[in-house]
Amino acid sequence: MSTPTPTPMVGLREDAVVASEDGVLTITCPFGTVALRGLPPAVEALLGELPGTLAERDDLAERLLAAGGTSHDAALLYLTLSRLHPVLVHAVxxxxxxxxxxxxxxxxxxxxxxxxxxxxxxxxxxxxxxxxxxxxxxxxxxxxxxxxxxxxxxxxxxxxxxxxxxxxxxxxxxxxxxxxxxxxxxxxxxxxxxDFHDLLFHSRSRSGRHDQPFGATFRFLDDLPPEPVIKPVPEGAAVELYRPCLEEAAAADPPLTTVLETRRSVRRYAGPPTIRQLGELLYRAARVRRMYGPAPGMPYEASSRPYPGGGAVHELELYLTVARCEGLDGGVYYYDPLGHRLVTLPARPEDAQAMLTTASLATGGIADPDVLITVTSRFRRMSWKYSGVAYAATLKTTGVLYQTLYLVATAMGLSPCGLGSGDSDLAARTFGLDWAAESSVGDFLIGGPPAE
Ligand SMILES: Cc1cc2nc3c(=O)[nH]c(=O)nc-3n(C[C@H](O)[C@H](O)[C@H](O)COP(=O)(O)O)c2cc1C
Known part of the structure; x- marks a missing residue:
């Protein structure tokens, strides 16, 4: 291997801001400040020259002495450098x-x-x-x-x-x-x-281990309009869904604790669900209750639904692949959460079958799915607002949607089962989506009454 003769050098981060006030020297960069007390003026002056430049370590003492510093100052400078880990650049x-x-x-x-x-x-x-x-x-x-x-x-x-x-x-x-x-x-x-990708995702989707923009940064505010909270409904034959009376549902439901304590994942069914049950489940778990915004501090449209959503962004969409449901033809549908309707999609039957087979495999082949609910994310809704946490928040919101589906289905006597894996490329093809713009992040099976 032939490489040029390397020279070790040190400097401060380009964006480091060095300031001195009341005997305290501060060096600030995007993730924090290092404060140093009682440094001689010659050392402070030299550190002030270092942001964005590099110097050979040994040359620093000479520069200090040439600028009128003492040998004691030079010793103090090297001691100081050893305390500057979070801002000190080391170059070869x-x-x-x-x-x-x-x-x-x-x-x-x-x-x-x-x-x-x-x-x-x-x-x-x-x-x-x-x-x-x-x-x-x-x-x-x-x-x-x-x-x-x-x-x-x-x-x-x-x-x-x-x-x-x-x-x-x-x-x-x-x-x-x-x-x-x-x-x-x-x-x-x-x-x-x-796994490589898991550790990277973990390290970058929480603060503390990187210097990247993080949180609600609204980085596209001046560049791009936000995606609408309601996705334009695709074209296709619509099936109006049953809207339950919530007072009647509340009166018929078991108490919350009973629902929580009896909730379980069910993969074998006594029979298929009915379209009325499907309508009730989607209404109680996933419809749009109301829309609001833009408002001060929230420069985008938001919505309220039965499940919470990070930033009320509500980027998740639901698609149904139906094998068996009384009163509803088998096929692939988009759930319109505002109109509370299913919209028939022109999916290829072999893709629909592959979606159901993939879901069955996720249960170890135990479930013969009646209805597969695939959760997709319109990713740009989230990344328009959030930096660093957009995808992590989407997965968390997917989790609370799972639990909402679990609880409502349990209260209704249906069979729920969340799935941990699905084929996002297949889902994008089946639903006619651009994988990078909107594709699947979750999969959930709904069957009729439990077999056991
Ligand atoms: C995020 C998540 C992913 C899951 N993935 C699968 C799965 O791929 N296949 C499956 O059969 N069950 C899956 N389950 C169901 C779990 O196996 C189940 O919740 C767990 O065994 C506890 O059983 P219980 O739900 O009956 O309490 C999943 C559940 C969750 C919440």
Missing amino acids: EPLLRVVPIARGARFQPPDLSPGDTVRLSKFAFVRRSEQGLVLESALSLHRVTLTEDAMPLLAALGRPVMVKEAPEALTHLVAAGLAFAGDDEERDPALRSW
Whole structure:
């Protein structure tokens, strides 16, 4: 591997803001502030020059002395640098720069011998970003910006590379948690059990381990109109559904505690549900009760439904694949939650059958589905408002819809069963959707009365 002679350097994050007031120096970046007390003016001045620049570590003392600092100031400067983990950039020029991205970032150079081997973490990935190509990992509280000169080393790191091949760069990658010596990563049972995509999703859909925009950022407010709260109803023959009288339903229902305590997943049925029961279930669990907004602080339309929804965004849609339901033809339908109607979709019979077979397989082949309710998400409803948490919130909302369906179906004497897996590509094809814009995030079986 031939790489240019690497030089270790340090600096502060480009966006770090250094300020001094009443004897306290603060260095602030998007995820927090580091405060330092009682620093000599020469050290404060030097730190103020560091955001967005890089300097050789050893040169810093010379710069300090040249600017009138003392050797005591120089010693204090190095001590101070060791306390700047969350804002200090460590570079190996011209290969890579290790940038901290969270408060907990600790750059800990490992004790490696030239004959030790290092390889990339199985959680590491390379992607294009505004800083060019970057190397990141769910495990690491640093981001590494890469140059073309780093490519041979990166390509080699799919397999173990000896430390002596690139001591500075490899030490930096291990110090940042993007690469591991030997099989250190494999030995940790907590790490062995994570899938790559699950750990990345977990690390980025909660705060604390990254520097990305997070929460209700409304990043498209000035660019794109929000998607409407009610999806334009697809064309097709409509089937009006039964609207139950809620007072009568409340009087007939078992008490809440009885419903909670008798709720279970039922996969074998005594017979199919009726269209009246299906209408009652959808009305009580998933209709639009009312619409509201836009309003101050909520620049989009929202709705109220029997199940809660993150931000009242209500991005979820329901599609029914019906095998057997008394009074309703078998086929594929969209549930119009405002009109409380089913709209017939022109799905191919083989796709509808594949949806039912996939659902049956999710129950280990036990259920012969009567009605499969597929939950899709119109993803842009959520990402128009939220950064970082949009998909996580959608899955949570899917969970509360599951529970609402479970409870209403139990109260009605129907057979509910939530499913943990489904084929989102098949669902998009069956319902005529663009997979990236709207596709399935949940699947729920409804049968008639339980067999047992
Ligand atoms: C998110 C979620 C996913 C589930 N996935 C499946 C599944 O794929 N297949 C299945 O047969 N049951 C599935 N179930 C039902 C569970 O197996 C069931 O809730 C659990 O065994 C407890 O039994 P109970 O619901 O009767 O209390 C799922 C339930 C939930 C909430």
